[in-house]
Amino acid sequence: MLNDRKKKVLQAIVEEYVNTAEPVSSTSLTNRNELNYSSATIRNEMADLEKAGYLEKTHTSSGRIPSEKGYRYYVDELLRDDNISLEEIKYISDKLEAKVNEIEDLTKIATTTISEITHYTTVAIGPGADNQLIQEIKFVLLGPRMLMAIILTTAGLVKETIIKFDEDITEKQVETINYMFNNKLKGKPLEIIDIPLEKYLINEMKYSVKVIKPIIEQIKKAINEERQIYLEGANKAFDLPEFNSLEVAKNFINIIDEKELVADVLDSGFAKDINVYIGDENEKEELKDFSVITFKHKVGDKDLGTIGIIGPKRMDYSKVISVMKYINKKLKEKDM
Amino acid sequence: MLNDRKKKVLQAIVEEYVNTAEPVSSTSLTNRNELNYSSATIRNEMADLEKAGYLEKTHTSSGRIPSEKGYRYYVDELLRDDNISLEEIKYISDKLEAKVNEIEDLTKIATTTISEITHYTTVAIGPGADNQLIQEIKFVLLGPRMLMAIILTTAGLVKETIIKFDEDITEKQVETINYMFNNKLKGKPLEIIDIPLEKYLINEMKYSVKVIKPIIEQIKKAINEERQIYLEGANKAFDLPEFNSLEVAKNFINIIDEKELVADVLDSGFAKDINVYIGDENEKEELKDFSVITFKHKVGDKDLGTIGIIGPKRMDYSKVISVMKYINKKLKEKDM
DNA sequence: TTTTAGCACTCGCTGGTTGCGATTGCTAAT
DNA sequence: ATTAGCAATCGCAACCAGCGAGTGCTAAAA
Numbered sequence: 001m002l003n004d005r006k007k008k009v010l011q012a013i014v015e016e017y018v019n020t021a022e023p024v025s026s027t028s029l030t031n032r033n034e035l036n037y038s039s040a041t042i043r044n045e046m047a048d049l050e051k052a053g054y055l056e057k058t059h060t061s062s063g064r065i066p067s068e069k070g071y072r073y074y075v076d077e078l079l080r081d082d083n084i085s086l087e088e089i090k091y092i093s094d095k096l097e098a099k100v101n102e103i104e105d106l107t108k109i110a111t112t113t114i115s116e117i118t119h120y121t122t123v124a125i126g127p128g129a130d131n132q133l134i135q136e137i138k139f140v141l142l143g144p145r146m147l148m149a150i151i152l153t154t155a156g157l158v159k160e161t162i163i164k165f166d167e168d169i170t171e172k173q174v175e176t177i178n179y180m181f182n183n184k185l186k187g188k189p190l191e192i193i194d195i196p197l198e199k200y201l202i203n204e205m206k207y208s209v210k211v212i213k214p215i216i217e218q219i220k221k222a223i224n225e226e227r228q229i230y231l232e233g234a235n236k237a238f239d240l241p242e243f244n245s246l247e248v249a250k251n252f253i254n255i256i257d258e259k260e261l262v263a264d265v266l267d268s269g270f271a272k273d274i275n276v277y278i279g280d281e282n283e284k285e286e287l288k289d290f291s292v293i294t295f296k297h298k299v300g301d302k303d304l305g306t307i308g309i310i311g312p313k314r315m316d317y318s319k320v321i322s323v324m325k326y327i328n329k330k331l332k333e334k335d336m
Numbered sequence: 337m338l339n340d341r342k343k344k345v346l347q348a349i350v351e352e353y354v355n356t357a358e359p360v361s362s363t364s365l366t367n368r369n370e371l372n373y374s375s376a377t378i379r380n381e382m383a384d385l386e387k388a389g390y391l392e393k394t395h396t397s398s399g400r401i402p403s404e405k406g407y408r409y410y411v412d413e414l415l416r417d418d419n420i421s422l423e424e425i426k427y428i429s430d431k432l433e434a435k436v437n438e439i440e441d442l443t444k445i446a447t448t449t450i451s452e453i454t455h456y457t458t459v460a461i462g463p464g465a466d467n468q469l470i471q472e473i474k475f476v477l478l479g480p481r482m483l484m485a486i487i488l489t490t491a492g493l494v495k496e497t498i499i500k501f502d503e504d505i506t507e508k509q510v511e512t513i514n515y516m517f518n519n520k521l522k523g524k525p526l527e528i529i530d531i532p533l534e535k536y537l538i539n540e541m542k543y544s545v546k547v548i549k550p551i552i553e554q555i556k557k558a559i560n561e562e563r564q565i566y567l568e569g570a571n572k573a574f575d576l577p578e579f580n581s582l583e584v585a586k587n588f589i590n591i592i593d594e595k596e597l598v599a600d601v602l603d604s605g606f607a608k609d610i611n612v613y614i615g616d617e618n619e620k621e622e623l624k625d626f627s628v629i630t631f632k633h634k635v636g637d638k639d640l641g642t643i644g645i646i647g648p649k650r651m652d653y654s655k656v657i658s659v660m661k662y663i664n665k666k667l668k669e670k671d672m
Numbered sequence: 673t674t675t676t677a678g679c680a681c682t683c684g685c686t687g688g689t690t691g692c693g694a695t696t697g698c699t700a701a702t
Numbered sequence: 703a704t705t706a707g708c709a710a711t712c713g714c715a716a717c718c719a720g721c722g723a724g725t726g727c728t729a730a731a732a
Contacts, residue, residue: 025695038705043696061695061711101498101554140476142488148496152478160484160496162437218437235593238586249585250574257571361724374676379725397682397724 002052007078008034009045010054014066014074018316021241023063068279068313071291075276075317083322088117092323096330103156106334107304108230110297110327115233118320120311121256124230125266127155127305129190129223137181144168149219153190155302161222163214173211180205193219227305229259242312248289255286255310266294266306274324279313291315295324300335338388343414344370345381346390350402350410354652357577359399404615404649407627411612411653419658424453428659432666439492442670443640444566446633446663451569454656456647457592460566461602463491463641465526465559473517480504485555489526491638497558499550509547516541529555563641565595578648584625591622591646602630602642610660615649627651631660636671 002010012032016024026042029035035042046064049055054070057063066074095113100106107124115122133154140148145168150160180201185192198216201207234256243249255261261284268283269275277283277292287310294308307327309320338346348368352360362378365371371378382400385391390406393399402410431449436442443460451458469490476484481504486496516537521528534552537543570592579585591597597620604619605611613619613628623646630644645656 023695027695039695040697040705040707041703044704047697057696059712061697062713063695101500136478138476138478140474140486142472142474142486142494148486148494150476150478150484158478158484158498162494164437233593235586235589238582238589244582246574246580246582246585249582250571253571253574253589257569359724363724375724376676376678376726377674380675383726393725395683397726398684399724 002049002054002073005035005037006045006049009042010049010066010070011074011078013046013055013064014070014078015318017065018314021314023058023065025063028063065314068281071278071313071317072281075278075321079318079321081318081321081325083318084326088323089326091117092327092330096327096334102158103299103302103304104228106299106331107297107307110331111230111232111307114307114309114323114327115236117323118309118311118316119233119236119239120309120315120320121234121237121252122230122232122307122309123256123262123266124307125263125305126228127157127303128227128267131155131303132157132190134185134188134190134192137178137185139174139178139181141169141171141174147174147215149215149222151190151219151223154187155304156299157302159222159226161218161226163218165211165214167210169211177211177215180207190223193223227263229262231256231262237311240312242289242314251286251289252310255284255290261286265292265310266308270294270296273328274321276317276321289313291317293317293320293324295328297328297331299331304331338385338390338409341371341373342381342385345378346385346402346406347410347414349382349391349400350406350414351654353401354650357650359394359401361399364399401650404617407614407649407653408617411614411657415654415657417654417657417661419654420662424659425662427453428663428666432663432670438494439635439638439640440564442635442667443564443633443643446667447566447568447643450643450645450659450663451572453659454645454647454652455569455572455575456645456651456656457570457573457588458566458568458643458645459592459598459602460643461599461641462564463493463639464563464603467491467639468493468526470521470524470526470528473514473521475510475514475517477505477507477510483510483551485551485558487526487555487559490523491640492635493638495558495562497554497562499554501546501550503546505547513547513551516543526559529559563599565598567592567598573647576648578625578650587622587625588646591620591626597622601628601646602644606630606632609664610657612653612657625649627653629653629656629660631664633664633667635667640667 009029012029012035013024016028026039026046029042030037030039046055050057050064054067054073055064056067058065092113095109098109104126107126111122111124135152135154138150140150142148142162145165147163147169148160149163150158152158193216198212201212202209237243237252238249243252265284265287274293274295279291280288282288282292290310291313292308292310294306296306297304345365348365348371349360352364362375362382365378366373366375382391386393386400390403390409391400392403394401428449431445434445440462443462447458447460471488471490474486476486478484481501483499483505484496485499486494488494529552534548537548538545573579573588574585579588601620601623610629610631615627616624618624618628626646627649628644628646630642632642633640
């Protein structure tokens with residue numbers, strides 16, 4: 001357990017380092033009014049904090065920087081999560097007020113807004129197939145061999161996909177398909193659209209393979225593969241001093257260029273409302289030099305997916321978490 | 337006009353520099369069997385080529401690199417445009433053979449394939465509203481206040497968008513709308529869906545403002561704003577030696593992060609089948625250190641948009657142009 | 673007339689040296 | 703418990719020298 005002064009020193013060092021990106025010296029902290037001690041005293045505390053693993057040195061005679069344990073302690077115990085100005089509140093409110101036709105647009109708006117306010121790279125992914133129930137399916141004939149399936153989920157999402165056939169389809173057939181699918185699938189989870197259903201329809205219900213198979217295949221594909229990924233402010237990362245290392249810059253590009261990886265990161269563990277992964281805490285090796293902060297967002301009670309920030313370990317955790325909390329709250333209040 | 341040997345020297349320097357990214361010395365060219373002269377002779381030719389503006393030096397005693405004029409001459413006069421191996425032909429053919437449900441998927445496949453083969457960052461944009469005729473419009477009621485409009489164009493594209501209303505819409509209304517719009521718009525260009533049409537429908541045909549206005553507004557928005565941009569292999573750029581300069585790397589990220597900019601670049605002038613912009617030839621200031629190669633692609637006779645490569649001026653023009661030519665041809669042969 | 677050998681000259685790059693400044697750890701005094 | 707004082711450490715920028723790659727030019731060879 002850290003005594004009060006050590007907490008103050010650690011907090012000051014994290015905040016100073018987040019601001020300046022330079023190792024923090026004992027003297028630089030003596031100017032702060034909450035730390036009215038000589039540099040020697042601060043030095044002793046810093047030495048203790050280093051021994052306990054909260055701080056690190058870049059070389060023997062350098063100032064200190066927070067270790068991952070230090071950041072973790074800061075995030076868990078020291079940080080303010082209401083670090084948001086009136087202007088920022090106003091800006092966010094205005095953005096989220098916008099009228100949208102598709103509920104997913106709100107994810108995009110929220111992503112952009114977070115990136116604009118925090119100046120970090122922000123990513124988002126739509127909701128997965130899990131937990132979504134089918135409200136209705138509509139089939140619309142677009143041509144003699146082209147059908148559109150439109151799936152509405154109880155979460156308010158609309159997903160459409162085009163199906164092509166090797167033989168002509170009649171309006172009559174579409175009607176039966178429409179009836180059949182809705183009859184069978186309303187209120188069921190999205191994942192039900194799969195091989196067993198295909199077999200059932202073909203074998204039990206005696207539907208034509210040539211009609212049913214492409215439908216099931218394509219809908220399945222649409223549900224599973226087409227999760228939209230949003231990316232905002234990738235270029236902002238390059239203004240950070242840590243990106244002067246080409247190594248780091250390249251790693252970063254590799255991460256955000258790989259959609260699978262981003263999706264994986266956003267989909268992983270959600271113990272809390274807002275989840276903070278610092279450096280090695282990230283499951284992915286590629287992210288060990290970065291910090292990731294994610295939250296699931298809902299509009300009203302409708303699950304809309306996950307939004308996350310990827311930035312340096314030297315991240316303004318306080319600002320990011322404050323902004324995320326506020327946006328999370330605002331979205332929940334909204335109803336569609 | 338350059339004599340034969342000068343052409344050979346210029347060509348050799350471009351190709352060597354493309355390969356190695358190092359200034360090319362006179363001695364290094366003497367090994368080539370098409371240049372069986374002493375280094376002194378080559379040196380004289382190089383000095384002439386420099387005076388004529390085709391070559392540059394990085395410093396007094398360095399080897400030569402091509403100037404933009406040099407690259408231009410190489411592209412216009414010297415390059416082979418069939419620089420593609422059997423394996424590559426096979427690879428491309430396999431990729432493009434894939435059965436797709438939506439014609440736009442071919443753009444994505446082509447983009448990915450080009451990036452994989454050339455190892456350059458590849459971008460693409462779907463076709464603009466111009467030149468597309470409306471084949472049919474379908475309206476589907478998804479809820480009491482939610483309508484989907486599906487527009488089929490003669491180019492085989494399907495565009496759908498969701499419209500929300502402030503009041504309930506009946507199936508009956510949708511039917512009239514359906515009839516009306518198709519009657520009025522079939523065979524017309526997409527741009528017809530605009531304010532004059534809105535006014536006509538409301539004033540002359542006495543349709544409800546509350547119904548027509550959102551429809552026109554949203555369709556207009558969907559047509560104009562939602563042009564899909566594809567981006568592949570952004571990370572590959574970072575393996576190039578020119579990206580060791582942080583300046584260059586940052587510029588590059590700024591370019592590809594800005595969708596508007598990418599769209600602008602892909603939409604600009606199309607004098608030829610394949611268009612090459614070298615450095616300062618690019619309209620955009622931001623691209624002055626890069627080269628861009630673009631081509632419009634069609635499937636059969638259907639316009640599918642533009643694909644382009646953004647890479648260093650030291651680009652393998654021969655390979656890129658060869659691959660683009662082949663893909664262009666293959667796509668044209670395909671029919672949907 | 674064209675080509676080439678030879679050589680002085682230029683310049684970037686690397687490695688070593690030096691001195692400065694920032695910062696620490698420790699000791700002894702307060 | 704706190705602080706002043708001081709030696710020690712290390713990064714960093716500046717400077718220098720030597721090496722090597724490459725050129726331009728001149729004069730000789732083909």
